[in-house]
Ligand SMILES: [Zn+2]
C-alpha cells in the first residue's frame with residue numbers, strides 16, 4: 228500500500244474569485260489546478276505540495292503533507308460572501324494505491340474529510356477488505 232501524490236483540497240481562489248473550489252494538487256508539480264466554475268472553467272492555481280512525508284509502522288501508515296498556497300482577500304459575488312484563508316467547509320481527499328494479490332492487479336481508494344470513520348474499504352477487484360481507516364484526514368492552517 229502506498230500514498231499517491233495527488234490530493235484534492237477545497238480552497239477559496241482569488242483568481243476566479245470563488246469560495247470553496249476543489250483544487251487538485253500533485254506532488255512534484257509546480258502548481259495546482261482549480262476547478263473554477265462554469266464561467267471560468269479550470270485554471271492553474273497558486274498552490275503546490277511542498278512536503279509529502281509518510282511513516283509506516285507495522286500495518287499502519289500515516290501521511291503528513293504541507294500545501295503552500297497564495298491567498299488574497301476577495302468577495303465571492305455568486306455566493307455573496309467574503310473569502311477566508313481556510314474555507315468554511317475545509318475538505319481534503321487523499322488517495323492510496325495497493326496491489327491485489329489474486330490476480331495481481333493494482334487498485335486505488337481514497338479517504339476524505341466528510342464520511343464517518345472508522346471506515347473499511349474493500350478491494351475493487353476481489354471485494355476482500357483491504358484497509359481500515361481509523362481517522363478522517365485533518366487540516367491545519369499555518370500562517
Ligand atoms: Zn479558481
Ligand SMILES: [Zn+2]
Pocket residue numbers: 327328329350351352353354355
Ligand atoms: Zn483484491
